[in-house]
Amino acid sequence: MSMATGAQANRHLQELSIFHDVAKALTSSLDLDSILQTIMEKMAEYFRPDTWSLLMVDEEREELYFAIAVGTASEALKNVRLKVGEGIAGWVAKHGERLVVPDVMNDPRFAKRIDEMTKWETRSIICVPLRSKHRVLGVIQLVNVNMKHFNDQEVFFLQSLCDYAAIAIENARSVERIQELTITDDCTGLFNARHLYKTLETEVYRSSRFGYEFTVLFIDLDHFKQVNDTHGHLIGSKLLNEIGYLIKAQLRLIDYAFRYGGDEFVVLLPQTGKEAATVVAKRLRDSMRSSMFCSEEGLNLNVRASIGLATYPHDAKTPHDVIRQADEMMYLVKNTTRDNIGIAQRGVMK
Numbered sequence: 001m002s003m004a005t006g007a008q009a010n011r012h013l014q015e016l017s018i019f020h021d022v023a024k025a026l027t028s029s030l031d032l033d034s035i036l037q038t039i040m041e042k043m044a045e046y047f048r049p050d051t052w053s054l055l056m057v058d059e060e061r062e063e064l065y066f067a068i069a070v071g072t073a074s075e076a077l078k079n080v081r082l083k084v085g086e087g088i089a090g091w092v093a094k095h096g097e098r099l100v101v102p103d104v105m106n107d108p109r110f111a112k113r114i115d116e117m118t119k120w121e122t123r124s125i126i127c128v129p130l131r132s133k134h135r136v137l138g139v140i141q142l143v144n145v146n147m148k149h150f151n152d153q154e155v156f157f158l159q160s161l162c163d164y165a166a167i168a169i170e171n172a173r174s175v176e177r178i179q180e181l182t183i184t185d186d187c188t189g190l191f192n193a194r195h196l197y198k199t200l201e202t203e204v205y206r207s208s209r210f211g212y213e214f215t216v217l218f219i220d221l222d223h224f225k226q227v228n229d230t231h232g233h234l235i236g237s238k239l240l241n242e243i244g245y246l247i248k249a250q251l252r253l254i255d256y257a258f259r260y261g262g263d264e265f266v267v268l269l270p271q272t273g274k275e276a277a278t279v280v281a282k283r284l285r286d287s288m289r290s291s292m293f294c295s296e297e298g299l300n301l302n303v304r305a306s307i308g309l310a311t312y313p314h315d316a317k318t319p320h321d322v323i324r325q326a327d328e329m330m331y332l333v334k335n336t337t338r339d340n341i342g343i344a345q346r347g348v349m350k
Helices: 003-028 031-049 087-095 114-119 152-181 193-210 223-230 233-249 274-288 319-335
Strands: 051-058 063-070 082-083 099-101 125-131 136-143 212-223 256-261 264-270 305-312 341-343
Touching: 003 031, 003 152, 003 256, 031 051, 031 063, 031 136, 031 152, 051 087, 063 099, 063 136, 063 212, 082 099, 082 256, 087 099, 087 125, 087 136, 087 212, 125 152, 136 152, 136 212, 193 212, 193 264, 193 319, 212 274, 212 319, 223 233, 233 256, 233 274, 274 305, 274 341, 319 341
Parallel strands: 305 341
Antiparallel strands: 051 063, 051 136, 063 082, 099 125, 125 136, 212 264, 212 305, 256 264
């Protein structure tokens, strides 16, 4: 067995173990940064470039920016942006084809300005596009790789790693998009906590602009855990669903109801001051007192709630603060009488 084939076999083993590590990263983590970091580190370990980077395409501005850069010049690259089409990486982003440039001085596409900024000397560049179905998501760039060993097999390996990176980016983006789309909670059909903060921000902006008040009710069911423990989770979910329905039935069209988590609900009453909001809170408290839940299941459960109430701008000026104040008032009720209403700056209702 000659030296050459021995080295090739080692190289092959190294490739297999890298693929194994990358596949593990892809399946075990949804965190895009850590997946890309793994892919980039493995690439560096294999190709040993002087510096290497992952440039992402900013589609709106038609520019490339350095998402990950490693090597002597990485600090200088943090704020650098290339136009799509500028330099070798820009050309690759624009055309979606990989480029292997053994000597950049002979390539008119090379952008000298980056070298001038980073004070390093680029001799060779290997640039591979990260492609999704219809567009280039980014470019991986390896600078000053030893070109003596760079053959078709290496190119194929590099391309495979880049395909993995593209899949990771595409997956992370669709997960993000799916999460953005889900603003309702499956169990109750009410809006969820993520949508609560978005809505509150809009409401604070609107109310400060037009001089409106708005009020938040924080509702926590009393002894909900006992229902779960006694009757099981399916009944617990059914109960939450019915209570969500009851809350909604007490509200106007411009009001919002959210399931905050567990057995907590939040109601947002736009253009509503403390007095009017207290009327709504009492209505909710009284309808809880007089309702029977899970009747179809033959249970006729009666559940009460502790309710906290805070008004913008009197009690708080930011979304988080309004929630915090209403939450604190709910806890005050929870820790004293339960089945009642706590009003910011006024205490528990007599």
